[in-house]
Amino acid sequence: MRRENITPRPNWQEKVARDGLVWHSVDGAPYWNESAFYSFTRREIDELENATNKLYKMFLEAGQYVIDNNKFDLFGIQQWCVPLIKEAWDSEPPALNYGRFDLGFDGNGPPKLFEFNCDTPTSLLEAAVIQWFWKEDQFPRKNQFNNIHEDLIAKWKDISPYLGSKVVHFAHFADTAGEDIITTAYMMDLAREAGLLPEHLLMHDIGWQQVRTGELGKFVDLNQAEIATLYKLYPWEWMVAEPFGKNLLHNFGRTNWIEPIWKMIWSNKAILAILWEMFPNHPYLLRAGFEEPKSGIYVRKPLLAREGANVSIRQDGQDLAALDGPYQGPYIYQSYCALPNFNENIPVVGSWCVDGFACGIGIREDGPITSNLARFVPHIIDG
Numbered sequence: 079m080r081r082e083n084i085t086p087r088p089n090w091q092e093k094v095a096r097d098g099l100v101w102h103s104v105d106g107a108p109y110w111n112e113s114a115f116y117s118f119t120r121r122e123i124d125e126l127e128n129a130t131n132k133l134y135k136m137f138l139e140a141g142q143y144v145i146d147n148n149k150f151d152l153f154g155i156q157q158w159c160v161p162l163i164k165e166a167w168d169s170e171p172p173a174l175n176y177g178r179f180d181l182g183f184d185g186n187g188p189p190k191l192f193e194f195n196c197d198t199p200t201s202l203l204e205a206a207v208i209q210w211f212w213k214e215d216q217f218p219r220k221n222q223f224n225n226i227h228e229d230l231i232a233k234w235k236d237i238s239p240y241l242g243s244k245v246v247h248f249a250h251f252a253d254t255a256g257e258d259i260i261t262t263a264y265m266m267d268l269a270r271e272a273g274l275l276p277e278h279l280l281m282h283d284i285g286w287q288q289v290r291t292g293e294l295g296k297f298v299d300l301n302q303a304e305i306a307t308l309y310k311l312y313p314w315e316w317m318v319a320e321p322f323g324k325n326l327l328h329n330f331g332r333t334n335w336i337e338p339i340w341k342m343i344w345s346n347k348a349i350l351a352i353l354w355e356m357f358p359n360h361p362y363l364l365r366a367g368f369e370e371p372k373s374g375i376y377v378r379k380p381l382l383a384r385e386g387a388n389v390s391i392r393q394d395g396q397d398l399a400a401l402d403g404p405y406q407g408p409y410i411y412q413s414y415c416a417l418p419n420f421n422e423n424i425p426v427v428g429s430w431c432v433d434g435f436a437c438g439i440g441i442r443e444d445g446p447i448t449s450n451l452a453r454f455v456p457h458i459i460d461g
Contacts, residue, residue, distance in 0.1 A: 079185030080117045081420040081455075087112065087215055098264060099208050101256040109453055110204060112212055116425065116441050116457040122185050123223045123439075123459055129189040129362050130179055130429040130436035136360075137194065138434075140352045141167065141343050152368070153348045154381060154408065159318055159339065162330055167340040172237035172307075174336055176230065177344070178202075178440075179429045180448070182415040188361040190415045191353075192426065193379075197337055197345035198311050200257050201428060201454060203264040205440030206230070209456035220458040224438040226430050227268070233432050234272035241334055243306040245275045247299060250311040252280050258311050265309055281312050286325050295328045307334040314342045315382050347381045347410045365413040370395070375414040380405040385450035399446040424448075425455070 087093060094102045094110055102110040118126075144150070145167055150160050177196025181189040206226035213222045238244070248266050250258040266276035279299050287302070288295040297305040310317070317323055326339070343349060350366035357363060370378070375393040383389065387403025391414060417424050423443040430438045444452035 079119075079122055079183065079418070081114055081418075081423065081425070082117055083114050084112070084216065087212070093211070093215075094208050097208055097211055098203055098260065098267075101260055104451060109451075110208060111443070111453040111455050112216075114423070114455050115216075116455060117460045118185070118223070118457060119461045120459060122183075126181070126183065126189055126427065126429055126439060127223070127436040129181065130431050131434070133179055133191055133194075133362055134431055134434045136353060136357060136362075137344055137349070140349055140356055141340065143356060144343050144349075144352060149352065152351070153343065153346045155342055155346075156318060158324065158327065159342065162326060163340045163342060165330065166335075166338040171338050172240040172334050172336070173338050174230065174233050174237070174432065175434065176233070176337075176430070176432045178205075179431065181427045181429055182417050183427045184418045189427070189429075190364050191350070191362055192364075192412075192415070193347055193350065194344055195428075197341040198258075198313050198384075199430075200261050200311075201440055201442065202226070202261050202430075204454045205428065205430060205438055207264070209440065209454075212456045213458055217458050220460060222438075222456075222458055226432070226438040229432040229435075229437040230265075230268050231271050234269050234274060236433075238272060238274060241274075241307045244273070245277055245303075246307045246309060246336075247277045247279060247305045248309045248311075249279050249281045249284060252282075262309075262311050265311075269309075281310070284308075284322075286322055288328070294330075294332045295325060297325070297329060297333055305333055307336065309336045313345070313382075313384075314339055315346075318342075347379050347383075350410055350412060364415055366410055368408070368410065370409075370411050377412045377414055378409050379412065381408055381410060386444075386447045386452075387449075389447050391446055401447050401449055423453075423455075426452075 145164055178199040179194050180192040183189040210224050246269055248262050250262040269276045283300050285298045287298055354366045373394050378390045378392055380388050383405040386401050388405040390400035391398045425441045425443050426448045428440045441455050442452040443455055
């Protein structure tokens with residue numbers, strides 16, 4: 079695993095914008111950074127692929143363990159959600175079942191799991207499309223670990239017959255940065271390529287109609303058309319906390335949710351402590367628990383947070399590095415994993431999987447804590 083400098087393509091901003099990444103710079107600095115790239119050997123890619131496939135199977139076992147033993151209190155999940163989660167877990171409704179494992183990796187030892195972004199994962203367009211076109215321009219004879227685009231289209235085609243309608247609604251939060259908009263627009267393109275008919279709306283535009291007393295109600299769009307399937311780039315913990323959240327109780331089984339509500343288990347960092355309890359000292363895991371260590375260096379993370387907000391690296395109870403944000407405890411405490419440092423560019427590997435199988439990676443660089451200002455850097459396989 080090497081980091082190499084390279085001259086960016088002429089007019090790279092226009093190139094990536096043409097391919098959909100209009101959010102390529104932040105405050106004049108590139109978010110998409112093609113002045114460097116990472117080079118992996120085939121052995122290193124195989125290691126990342128094997129780790130991703132194994133971690134997915136471990137998450138399956140951990141999810142079943144949480145459900146069988148009613149460990150929902152550890153996750154802070156409201157009790158009224160539990161029957162919905164159990165039903166969705168057992169019935170296996172249509173889902174893309176995709177996500178991004180964030181891994182620490184230096185090419186020398188096994189990858190280490192930081193967390194699993196599987197409810198509302200972003201950095202998707204960059205990983206699936208933008209870095210591929212960069213490779214084709216810069217290294218047309220080299221390979222890249224990247225089947226994300228093809229695997230997502232195949233999965234949309236796979237679940238299409240079970241959706242009840244070709245029309246799929248796509249909703250997101252109106253974020254000012256535009257990242258959610260880009261990710262949702264890309265997902266709509268994938269669904270369209272799979273033969274579906276995507277409809278766009280914002281989360282706050284979703285309406286509710288109670289049909290008759292005792293019957294399931296329905297979620298509707300601005301034209302009062304029923305939402306049979308909803309791809310939502312909006313975390314489940316936010317949804318269930320909304321005033322309309324409990325309408326899920328009166329709709330369950332009528333709307334297909336992508337992703338399903340059981341993702342509340344996997345996307346919650348409490349799962350890290352469950353994994354360590356079930357698979358202690360596993361080479362792909364970092365020690366994790368709910369009690370703050372009395373000594374040593376470790377990382378404190380809120381159970382529910384995004385993009386590094388409110389994460390801190392601590393030693394003996396004191397912060398060494400910390401990011402502000404809107405999230406609060408409870409917290410998970412995870413052993414610190416030293417990452418490669420390339421002149422203050424510290425990479426985290428995002429390993430993507432679709433339906434349980436690894437399909438590509440993307441790399442983001444930042445300081446000690448990966449934040450929403452992290453830079454995306456492309457990669458190749460060389461050797």
